[in-house]
Amino acid sequence: MLDATLLAGQVFNGFSVASLFVLAALGLALSFGLMRVINMAHGEMLMLGGYLAYLTYLVVPGPLAILVAMPVAFLGAALLGAVLELTVIRKLAARPLDTLLATWGVSLILQQAARSIFGPIGVGVTAPDWLNTGFLLAGVYIPSTRLFILAVAVVVLAVLGLVIARTRLGLLVRAVNQDRMMAAASGINVRRVDLAVFCLGTGIAGLAGVVLSLLGPVTPSVGQSYIVPAFLVVVMGGLGSMVGTTVAAIILGLVSAISQIFLDVSMSQVLMLLSVIVFLQFRPQGVVATRSRALEE
Amino acid sequence: METLLKMEAVTAAYGQSQVLWDIDLDIHKGGAVALIGRNGVGKTTLLRTIMGVQKAASGVIRFNGADVTAQKPHERARGGIGFVPQGRHVFAHLSVEENLTTGLSALAGRGRGLIGQGVPDHIFDLFPKLAQIRHRKAGVLSGGEQQQLAIGRALAGQPKLLLLDEPTEGIQPNVVQQIEEALRRVRTELGVTIVIVEQYLDFAWSFADEYCVLMRGRMIRRGTTAQDSAADVAHLVNV
Ligand SMILES: Nc1ncnc2c1ncn2[C@@H]1O[C@H](COP(=O)(O)OP(=O)(O)OP(=O)(O)O)[C@@H](O)[C@H]1O
Ligand SMILES: [Mg+2]
Numbered sequence: 001m002l003d004a005t006l007l008a009g010q011v012f013n014g015f016s017v018a019s020l021f022v023l024a025a026l027g028l029a030l031s032f033g034l035m036r037v038i039n040m041a042h043g044e045m046l047m048l049g050g051y052l053a054y055l056t057y058l059v060v061p062g063p064l065a066i067l068v069a070m071p072v073a074f075l076g077a078a079l080l081g082a083v084l085e086l087t088v089i090r091k092l093a094a095r096p097l098d099t100l101l102a103t104w105g106v107s108l109i110l111q112q113a114a115r116s117i118f119g120p121i122g123v124g125v126t127a128p129d130w131l132n133t134g135f136l137l138a139g140v141y142i143p144s145t146r147l148f149i150l151a152v153a154v155v156v157l158a159v160l161g162l163v164i165a166r167t168r169l170g171l172l173v174r175a176v177n178q179d180r181m182m183a184a185a186s187g188i189n190v191r192r193v194d195l196a197v198f199c200l201g202t203g204i205a206g207l208a209g210v211v212l213s214l215l216g217p218v219t220p221s222v223g224q225s226y227i228v229p230a231f232l233v234v235v236m237g238g239l240g241s242m243v244g245t246t247v248a249a250i251i252l253g254l255v256s257a258i259s260q261i262f263l264d265v266s267m268s269q270v271l272m273l274l275s276v277i278v279f280l281q282f283r284p285q286g287v288v289a290t291r292s293r294a295l296e297e
Numbered sequence: 298m299e300t301l302l303k304m305e306a307v308t309a310a311y312g313q314s315q316v317l318w319d320i321d322l323d324i325h326k327g328g329a330v331a332l333i334g335r336n337g338v339g340k341t342t343l344l345r346t347i348m349g350v351q352k353a354a355s356g357v358i359r360f361n362g363a364d365v366t367a368q369k370p371h372e373r374a375r376g377g378i379g380f381v382p383q384g385r386h387v388f389a390h391l392s393v394e395e396n397l398t399t400g401l402s403a404l405a406g407r408g409r410g411l412i413g414q415g416v417p418d419h420i421f422d423l424f425p426k427l428a429q430i431r432h433r434k435a436g437v438l439s440g441g442e443q444q445q446l447a448i449g450r451a452l453a454g455q456p457k458l459l460l461l462d463e464p465t466e467g468i469q470p471n472v473v474q475q476i477e478e479a480l481r482r483v484r485t486e487l488g489v490t491i492v493i494v495e496q497y498l499d500f501a502w503s504f505a506d507e508y509c510v511l512m513r514g515r516m517i518r519r520g521t522t523a524q525d526s527a528a529d530v531a532h533l534v535n536v
Binding site: 168171172174175178179181182183184185186187188189190 | 348349350369370371374375380382386388389390391395398399400401402403404405412450451454
């Protein structure tokens, strides 16, 4: 027998899981869409964001630390992204397999570095009081943290959408995305656009890390547990589209949360994988077919 | 006469298969050169090599006094080379105005605020049609409109040299005339030097002052359109 309020609660949970998925997956989708690059160290950008949130709490404790942590984590992860792009990814351009291996190596190095600096056990960030509450909505208890996560994802998507649709950088990104050769021949520094998009993507992952720190401890391997669903989201979304990524994140977030009424966490992960496989049987191109129209949908 | 573009012993290849051999070419400022030859002889490859989207396997390319052989395409664009490729390559999902705006990128480093001034009016003056359809997506335009857009986009970067690859290919005759007219004005009013790949010898002869014939990747003949007639070279171009 299915309790309606339990279901409604899990649906809401599904949306907040989807928010995490979309924040974790956007960077992967953006850089894959533009550069056809798979960054295996993307999960460690989440990890970095989480640790930066922890450090921010140490330096500026108080109820608004989380709001300070977000720009810090965004910039920190974007900076690490820049280093990774300039030292590894750019050097291996057009060699996807090597990029995969090299970024996997970077991922291991970053995890080990976190282990050495912060220890193997996780560090905790306590949510400020104003997030440690909740309220009842039509009989369903809504924790404020989860609402906050949802709000962060909505704001990030809206800002990203505006940047891509309305700014000069967004125009250049769309041009490079559609026809790299012609963009370069028109005077666009395509490598610089790649770098900007890559940093934007890792910065968003850093934000995701801050949000994650509200839900559980930040550990050296925290990124690993989110990277798999993030990859699933990117594949299902159509490899690079923003709208596709968002829709796929919502579907998988709901699948994950609702199935947890019946199943344990690992079985619900299996169910997520299965639903992606089934979905791709019917729509192999993903939610939004990318190849040419990736970012403006 | 002052040289704008000079190629010395340039070769180009796709992987293992060499496509251009020993290309020597110099083009003086203000000139218009027609590049002609049969299908598949390497005309497109030659223009791509000048633009830098195709790497020269060997040889030297000088533009406006500087060695640009090692420069990336966007650096050459910013140096003053504009490119209208075969097949037009408009950004299909961008509007006409956005397409033109991307062309302004070539102005980077040429003076403060140039990009902020937007698409210059003279482009709409040359192609009034583009002004009417400025908010439409490039992908839905007719071939002729796309071609005008591709030329406009290249001109937005205020090039010194314009590379045109078969600008009249697959376009209705009345639009071809408009494009020809606009290109003449680009030469005379804007003073842009032009290299044009053109199948129609009549247009090539009325437009260009020099011609070069490519055959199997080599430059086999060069002359002025004033001295030689189109009929003299037709057998080298037509199958
Ligand atoms: N991307 C590519 N990879 C491999 N070979 C190519 C490629 N592009 C062109 N070629 C080959 O290089 C040669 C020259 O091609 P190119 O496009 O430069 O000729 P073209 O003179 O412009 O022909 P057309 O008149 O048909 O436009 C041809 O034999 C062609 O098959
Ligand atoms: Mg050609």
